[in-house]
Amino acid sequence: MTRKMQAAMYYDIGDVRYEETDVPEIGPGELLIKIGTALTCGTDVKTYKRGHPLLMKHTPALFGHEYAGTIEAVGDSVKNFKVGMRVVATNSAPCGNCYFCKRDMPNLCAKLKDSFVNGAFAEFIRVPESVVQWNTHPIPDSLSFRDAALTEPLACVVHGIEESNIKLGDTVVVIGAGPIGQMMIMLAKKNGASTVIVSDLAPLRRKIAEKAGADITIDPTKEDPVERVKEETSGRGADVVIEAVGLPQLWEQAVTMARDAGTTVLFGGAAAGTKFEVDTVRFHYGQLTLKGVFHLKPRHVEQALQLIIAGDVDPDLLISHKMPLKDINKALEMMSKGESMKVAILP
Numbered sequence: 001m002t003r004k005m006q007a008a009m010y011y012d013i014g015d016v017r018y019e020e021t022d023v024p025e026i027g028p029g030e031l032l033i034k035i036g037t038a039l040t041c042g043t044d045v046k047t048y049k050r051g052h053p054l055l056m057k058h059t060p061a062l063f064g065h066e067y068a069g070t071i072e073a074v075g076d077s078v079k080n081f082k083v084g085m086r087v088v089a090t091n092s093a094p095c096g097n098c099y100f101c102k103r104d105m106p107n108l109c110a111k112l113k114d115s116f117v118n119g120a121f122a123e124f125i126r127v128p129e130s131v132v133q134w135n136t137h138p139i140p141d142s143l144s145f146r147d148a149a150l151t152e153p154l155a156c157v158v159h160g161i162e163e164s165n166i167k168l169g170d171t172v173v174v175i176g177a178g179p180i181g182q183m184m185i186m187l188a189k190k191n192g193a194s195t196v197i198v199s200d201l202a203p204l205r206r207k208i209a210e211k212a213g214a215d216i217t218i219d220p221t222k223e224d225p226v227e228r229v230k231e232e233t234s235g236r237g238a239d240v241v242i243e244a245v246g247l248p249q250l251w252e253q254a255v256t257m258a259r260d261a262g263t264t265v266l267f268g269g270a271a272a273g274t275k276f277e278v279d280t281v282r283f284h285y286g287q288l289t290l291k292g293v294f295h296l297k298p299r300h301v302e303q304a305l306q307l308i309i310a311g312d313v314d315p316d317l318l319i320s321h322k323m324p325l326k327d328i329n330k331a332l333e334m335m336s337k338g339e340s341m342k343v344a345i346l347p
Contacts, residue, residue, distance in 0.1 A: 006347065007122035008328040010063040013051050018326045021062075024119070029129030031081060031136065032073040033089065036145030038120035038345040039066040039319065040328075041153060042178050043269070045336045046246065050271060055116050063328075064121030064345070065091035068139060068148035072124060078132060086139050088148040090155065090301055091117040093130035107159065107295040121328050123347045134298045137305055146322075146344050147308055147315040154304035154313060155296040157183040160267045161191055162300075163293045164240045168192035173229055173238040173257050174214075176245035176268060177205035178335075179318045179342045182212045184242050184267075186313050189213040193240075197232060199225040202338030208317050229257045237262060244268050248276040260286040267293050319344050 003023040010016050026032045044064060047055055055065075068088040071081055081087070092115065094106030101109050111130070119125040127136060139148045157180060166172060172193040174184045177200035188196050198209040199218040206217040216232060218225045229238055237259035243250050246268030255278055258264045270276075282288065296304075307313055322344035323331050331343035 005123035006325060007119070008063045008325060009060045010047070010118075011060045014048065016048060016063060016329055016332070017060075018328060021122075023124050024126035026073055026075045026126050027129075028076040029078055029132060030075040031071055031078065031087075031089075031127040031132055033067070033069040033087065033125050033127055034072045035067050035120060035123060035125060035347045036069040036086075037067065037149050038064050038347070039146075039149045039153075040064075040331050040335050040343045040345065041066050042180060042246075042335070045332055046269070048332045049336060055118060062119030062122060062125075065116070065118055066149050066152050066342075067120035067125065068145040068151070069125075075129075081132065081136070081138075086141065086145070086148075087136055088139050088151045088305065089127050089131055089137075090135040090152045090296070091120075091131075092295070093128075093134035094298070095130070096134070104297070106297050112295070121325060121345055121347075123325075135301050137301070139305070140309065143309060146319060148305070149344075150308055150313070150315055150318060150342075151301060151305045152296070153180060154183055154307060155300040156180070157187060158300040158303050158307070159296050160184065160242065160265055160293045161187045163291050164188075164242060164263055164265045166191045166193050166240055169194045170239035171195045171197065171233055173197045173199070173241040173254070174209075175199050175225070175241070175243045175250050175254055177202070177209040177214075177217075178244065180267070181205070181242075181244040182208060182318055182341070183313060184244055185209055185212040185214050187307075188240075188242075190312060195232070197229055197238065200338075205338055205341075208341065212314070212317050226253060226256050233259065236260070239263070240265065242267055246270045248274045251276040252278070255282075255288065255290065258288060261288070263289040263291065265291050265293055269294075318342055322346060
């Protein structure tokens with residue numbers, strides 16, 4: 001007889017339903033994990049509000065991808081994992097053999113983009129063989145499921161910070177102070193930034209940004225963020241600017257904030273079909289560096305987990321609420337309005 005579980009099922013934009021569905025069946029090399037805690041993510045909010053070209057190709061679909069829990073069942077040929085182990089896993093894994101994998105760009109692996117794992121907003125989740133092999137890690141008893149579930153988003157941030165090439169004494173701007181932006185602040189400081197400037201519409205997020213290490217916070221409804229950044233940098237602009245929202249107009253703003261020979265990291269994913277413009281004279285004669293940064297690599301997952309264990313990020317600043325699984329819609333709405341940071345979802 002097929003086992004049943006409660007889960008949040010994504011049907012369409014704005015249509016996520018709490019309902020009963022089958023517990024996933026696992027095959028060789030796979031794991032079944034009982035969810036301890038799942039976290040809401042900005043990507044979940046974007047998917048809820050406007051869909052997602054990679055995550056939701058077929059509906060109805062299981063939803064959510066940040067989680068930690070306990071191994072419930074182990075598939076044939078799985079090594080190094082057993083029932084009862086506390087683990088964290090990501091929502092993807094590379095193949096390890098393709099053109100991009102062999103060039104240390106496994107985040108661009110075609111198999112990774114075609115096989116994102118969803119289903120964390122449920123009682124159980126199936127972890128496919130590739131994720132078991134590359135991106136599943138035991139967690140110590142001292143680490144809560146809630147905090148461990150930050151591993152995947154933090155790994156993406158580790159990647160973004162690595163690509164930003166922050167140097168000791170740099171001025172760094174972070175546009176967007178959601179959970180990703182807050183982690184950017186924390187790691188920018190850890191990587192040597194002397195000044196971190198943050199711009200965000202939400203008072204709650206600006207307040208948390210100050211606790212996360214931001215030296216200056218900007219309310220873009222009350223002052224021009226570009227002018228403020230220029231003012232704080234003697235007119236030059238920032239050494240590094242990180243856009244962590246995903247709006248084309250903010251991509252353009254980020255480029256404008258950077259100094260000559262500065263670096264702009266376009267981290268926030270914008271909606272499909274949108275475009276942004278760059279002044280060619282400024283780009284060429286200003287010798288600007290623009291970087292799109294997507295997702296993570298397996299080594300970033302390991303680094304992120306170690307940062308969490310070491311206490312180098314503050315989960316209490318990143319996770320503001322906890323709710324039962326049946327309140328998933330409320331959690332996503334709160335996060336979309338800037339009324340919360342991440343919400344811990346308890347199945």
